Amino acid sequence: MKKIVLLVMIAVSGMYYAQVSVFTAMNSNDPNVVQSFITANPKHPKVPELKKKLQGMRYTVVSSSG
Secondary structure, three states, rough: HHHHHHHHHHHHHHHHHOOOOHHHHHOOHHHHHHHHHHOOOOOOOOHHHHHHHHHHHHHHOOOOOO
């Protein structure tokens, strides 16, 4: 019985840490991180702000000098 409880606790904690937090999404420059947060948390209050940030990320062209 203890092994089952331990396995369940490990599984739940693993799923908790695998999700992107709002702080990670707000500070990230990776569009995939922001998009994954928006997809996982569509009703979060910060989603409209993150959508605006995501639009800016997609249309930014990075030029390489060299």
